[in-house]
Amino acid sequence: MSASEIAAGYAFTGPALDLGALLWDGACLPDAPIRVPLAVLNRHGLVAGATGTGKTKTLQLIAEQLSAQGVPVFLADVKGDLSGVAAPGAPNPKVASRSAEVGQRWAPAGFPAEFYALGGLGHGIPVRATVTSFGPVLLAKVLQLNRTQEQSLGLIFHYADRKGLELVDLKDLRAVVAFLASDEGRSELKDVGGVSPATAGVILRTLTVFEAQGAADFFGEPEFDTGELLRTADDGRGIVSVLELPAVQDRPQLFSTFLMWLLADLFHDLPEVGDVDRPELVFFFDEAHLLFDGASRAFLEALTRTVRLIRSKGVGVFFVTQAPKDVPADVLAQLGNRVQHALRAFTPDDQKALRATVKTFPDSAYDLEELLTGLGTGEAVVTVLDENGAPTPVAATRLRAPASLMGPVDTATLDGAVRASALFERYAQAVDRESAYERLAAARGPAEAPGRPDRPSGGPKDESRRPAGRADHAGHAEPEPSLAEQVVHSGVFKSLARSVGTQIGREITRSLFGTARRRR
Template structure:
């Protein structure tokens, strides 16, 4: 094809000197120009990105080709398979003449290959190594988002977590949290939080009802032990390539808030665990956040501020985050401003609202000689407009791009293939079997039983004394309601219990601190 100033500018801007991810070829006169590749700089993956477009326009395949090449370059990769159509990334694709011709037209040296892949599932729902976390580790901020609590309810939940942290009560699963809330609102325990504000019975009731509904939806399996260590996501294969972690999520499609919040938990854990490394030649991890609009749906201002801060700062930890959604307007402006690499597939404008969204999308791209409000709706499947950050941090010119073909399968891997990979994983032995050790539920239950036994023994002794000599029975032995209340100011009134809690709280209180998202920090 003949060269023009535009073609020359694109060819120069996207010819990065370092490691590159090949996105495809510039479209010239409605045909891909193999001599003008459109690339993405590997070192700039930590400047984050956006892959947007209407359903069926090729977002998933664009995610796939970036993930494949990022892993091949040595970066660990995390992807979420929300719709069940990404598992084929673990299987080399079958070649064909049609595929070879398509690849050649885009300047792609196509080979059949797939990254080393681990499959995960949330709490063992579906196929994959189970990812679980404890309620304590998950923290009150993210849990409030999942339960859709208002500001008052969220602050009360924070008090409950604070009490558990300082008193050494491990909240491993949802029954632990439920039993603690019930204790703190009972006659025996309601005085425990008075010094720091307390919680009303009405607020506790709302939290308990939402917790019960949440548990009934099957979400209880996501909380427990063994808790997943997010450092597992940063492993490399024997050949030096990055391991691709694929979280299988079709079983939780009916609970989108839970899915999105768990993804945010993983990102928050990585943020607090990883050291500052600045810009690397190859990022440690590239994190693909599919169906990203779910994260921001009905989110509080405080939650959004924390998301923005995490996205802004996590790049210096060597982590890149790509958000995948339908339109850029699904992403808050402060988050969108952090996304330096932009790949926009087709958007359709069937309504005035669609037309407004299309115009807003076009306005977020650098100035172009093309009228993007006309180009974006006219893009075919597998085509996109692209602008990325150059290695000096400047945005590249807008390039209308024919996206390359994946080298792994575009068909789902199938249950048998996934099962084989999961069974061979060394992580299955580590995380496959749930553990239920002693925690808040067992501790509070045991204390309640011990207290009930003590009261029963006192009543029995009082009754025996009264039978022997009703007039001489010591007043302290008479089984009156008022005397029991005076003597029993709470489950924690027992000196031995108080001593235990004081020592446990002193030790654990020094160690349990919470991160930006309220997730638990470990020393």
């Protein structure tokens, strides 16, 4: 295959993103642009390569072109250097040289952006989820529970859903687990096997450790509405949503699973649209290997189904990682667009991974093993889907320079952008309303409040806080209602309808991941 034949494979007629120019026989050919059709970006993709090879700048390049085409983008900013997408780039000799090499008319430009932070830890609008909506499958992944413990956690969530015990934050979940493991609550699940004291103990201990790591900040209200990620600016450009993650880098299981919650929530809410001219959203999943490490079979099956089906809802997902082997084969098979930066082969394991990577590409005119170890920073091997859905020829590519700032903006500018956002007032202040913890505490009395650390067990009960017994019309005292009666006939259902923020209380439904949403 010749250079002209490769270039012909990228000569699309419809809207497309410009990635760079073809590399052939050591020369960069600016008249042979390498592009990806806008309409196939919901067919998912992979951006891979060793550390320092330019993956982050590739994300930035794709994100800003999507924004310019009116497509919203979500970026997980693990290293804290993607905030520059909101500011114009700075001209310099390297940018000028790269632009000339690839035939790019470079001009500095910033793009509309919103900045988020998990639980408000970091510089961004706080992103929170309730424990109820996060669901048992994703939470089991974060807590690293085994299969039996995951099933028990699912049973606990089912009980809480059925009884109207809303799990808003982690103390709510601890309260329900403790109740179901107690003598009083054990009978509630006797028909389905119950939760063993040993399993309940493991779940409670892992929750305690989880909270000690600062995870309590991520669960609560107001819960983030993922519909915010689908917005466009007044000028028609797509908003780039940047989730700042440097503050939680030491909790990789948490942030990777939280990203999966965002994706699962979108999957649950978005309508089917089939194949569209442009995606509704393109979602970049950085450090993707963290999502798959130690994942249960049930989790991987649910993830694979979500990736397969969310395409028809107009959402494209790009996994960003170091090597294709980091992504399970069933998921990798669905990633039609590939940008593979350089790989290193310093060890036998590296060489094995290199050979495995080469086998994932279509036949090409290159010696890919040699090429992938010799690529420079900002160069990649590319193959995408054409407008008919067929793979394009493999093309060694020198990538374009982003038009926005290639680095973070300063903290003062970032904080100013966050506070100026129309979303700041909606999500900034955490709210702790009546939920499972308060309901169970009220039903059992403060001395037996589940999960209350400041009260010794066996202490005297405060009778003034016990639910009072009812009296009939003749003045005779009626028996005190059972816990189940109190919950079902209590204000929990009314408080569901008063959910703070964007979530309005309705019927709870659970999706592939066990995530719960109220019907909109």
